[in-house]
Amino acid sequence: MKKALLYSIALVTCATASLSSADTDPGRAAFRAIYQEMVEIDSSPTTGSCTKVVRAAETRLRAAGFTDEEVHVVIPEGRPDDGNIVARIRAKNAKKKGVLLLAHIDVVDAKREDWERDPFKLIEENGYFYGRGSADDKAMAAVFLDLMIRLKQERNFKPGRDLIMALTCGEETSNRVNGVDHLLKNRRELIDSAFAINEGAGGLLSDEGKPLALQVQAGEKIHQVYSLEVTNPGGHSSRPVPDNAIYRLAAATQKVASLSFPIQVNPVVREYFRVTGPMLGGETGAAMSAVAKNPDDQAALATLMKDPSYNAVVHTTCVATQIDGGHAPNALPQRAATTLSCRVMQGTTPEQVKETLEKAIADPQVKVSIVRRRDGSSPPQLTDEVMGPVKKQAAKQWPDVPIAPLMSAGATDGRFLMNAGIPTYGMSGMFAKPGEANAHGLNEKIRTQSLYDGRTFLEGIVRAYAK
Numbered sequence: 001m002k003k004a005l006l007y008s009i010a011l012v013t014c015a016t017a018s019l020s021s022a023d024t025d026p027g028r029a030a031f032r033a034i035y036q037e038m039v040e041i042d043s044s045p046t047t048g049s050c051t052k053v054v055r056a057a058e059t060r061l062r063a064a065g066f067t068d069e070e071v072h073v074v075i076p077e078g079r080p081d082d083g084n085i086v087a088r089i090r091a092k093n094a095k096k097k098g099v100l101l102l103a104h105i106d107v108v109d110a111k112r113e114d115w116e117r118d119p120f121k122l123i124e125e126n127g128y129f130y131g132r133g134s135a136d137d138k139a140m141a142a143v144f145l146d147l148m149i150r151l152k153q154e155r156n157f158k159p160g161r162d163l164i165m166a167l168t169c170g171e172e173t174s175n176r177v178n179g180v181d182h183l184l185k186n187r188r189e190l191i192d193s194a195f196a197i198n199e200g201a202g203g204l205l206s207d208e209g210k211p212l213a214l215q216v217q218a219g220e221k222i223h224q225v226y227s228l229e230v231t232n233p234g235g236h237s238s239r240p241v242p243d244n245a246i247y248r249l250a251a252a253t254q255k256v257a258s259l260s261f262p263i264q265v266n267p268v269v270r271e272y273f274r275v276t277g278p279m280l281g282g283e284t285g286a287a288m289s290a291v292a293k294n295p296d297d298q299a300a301l302a303t304l305m306k307d308p309s310y311n312a313v314v315h316t317t318c319v320a321t322q323i324d325g326g327h328a329p330n331a332l333p334q335r336a337a338t339t340l341s342c343r344v345m346q347g348t349t350p351e352q353v354k355e356t357l358e359k360a361i362a363d364p365q366v367k368v369s370i371v372r373r374r375d376g377s378s379p380p381q382l383t384d385e386v387m388g389p390v391k392k393q394a395a396k397q398w399p400d401v402p403i404a405p406l407m408s409a410g411a412t413d414g415r416f417l418m419n420a421g422i423p424t425y426g427m428s429g430m431f432a433k434p435g436e437a438n439a440h441g442l443n444e445k446i447r448t449q450s451l452y453d454g455r456t457f458l459e460g461i462v463r464a465y466a467k
């Protein structure tokens with residue numbers, strides 16, 4: 001009963017807030033236009049360009065009065081499509097370092113023929129915005145751009161510290177220049193800041209669409225890529241032999257499929273389960289509470305690990321993502337390889353993962369290699385300076401909804417900033433059910449209301465940070 005009451009209070013509050021703000025917020029149409037423009041400019045690596053998004057943003061910033069000194073377009077040499085843009089609202093007598101608002105503007109490829117709707121058209125349907133990047137990460141990019149423009153034009157806005165917005169390329173794919181990395185190496189002064197707000201967390205909705213917890217990302221798993229490779233002398237396919245590179249690789253890959261890495265419930269995840277469990281209720285909620293109490297509770301862990309979202313945060317995972325083998329239809333394969341995408345817990349080294357894979361495969365003819373190694377970063381502290389405004393704004397928009405710290409299973413550009421000494425927090429205030437957005441996948445979407453509520457949330461905290 002108490003839970004039901006909590007839910008309904010939260011819902012009513014949200015609905016009321018959104019209705020009134022829709023009626024009284026003339027800026028919403030302008031924001032929507034920015035968002036639509038951004039989603040509709042294809043910035044995928046195969047067919048698109050980040051620089052086109054950058055130029056559109058630049059035009060808007062210039063029209064709003066940003067000067068040469070305040071807007072910088074940074075295009076890496078020889079990579080005309082990998083553009084980034086940084087804009088700054090300068091404080092008069094800043095006593096503190098600025099705050100960085102970071103969003104990436106590149107998206108994952110999207111094939112029109114696979115999608116139900118055109119991926120590069122913003123389509124509003126049944127309470128959702130559909131389109132590639134509609135959630136990841138053009139939702140935040142559009143919110144930040146819209147906010148910078150409005151604050152610049154607001155006469156009475158006198159920030160006590162600089163506000164810096166960076167819209168960057170190359171977050172999603174390694175065949176592009178990563179904008180954050182590039183800026184840190186070449187133009188650090190443009191984005192140097194006290195801390196950064198980034199993608200990585202929003203809010204959790206129940207199956208019925210009720211807000212359960214506002215999430216703040218503090219730390220993330222590290223993406224390492226491995227390959228399993230088998231080589232073989234091969235031969236004529238009319239003379240098959242039992243030792244076949246493809247069969248051997250298939251067996252090794254199958255062993256990875258049944259490999260479960262050791263459980264590591266870290267403090268952030270444990271706290272997340274403690275806060276979220278009672279709100280979520282049911283079997284999953286009870287399992288969360290049990291693991292929060294005792295991280296070795298195997299039965300509860302097994303329940304949680306049935307859900308891909310929770311399985312992802314309690315241990316390292318490795319999954320086969322690509323396969324490649326053979327050189328001719330009429331030849332025995334000389335080479336076969338599987339690519340593994342591993343999401344590694346902070347504190348676990350790439351070599352430890354390699355060793356676990358080798359042990360599980362137990363075949364010396366299968367060569368396990370680290371194809372792409374990434375530096376890990378340690379989780380940022382949830383300071384009062386950062387969390388104070390979050391708590392205040394959350395209390396206004398989602399009273400009684402707890403704030404849950406989150407370790408993200410995916411990787412963001414936060415790792416570059418954190419390695420460079422800039423604490424980075426993932427928060428959008430955009431609520432969704434687990435996996436609902438299907439970011440990187442087909443028919444990516446975001447709840448219309450979540451986008452607008454997130455916009456209100458981000459504006460609230462940015463104004464507070466700017467004081």
Ligand SMILES: [Zn+2]
Nearest residue numbers: 104136137199
């Ligand atoms: Zn993203």
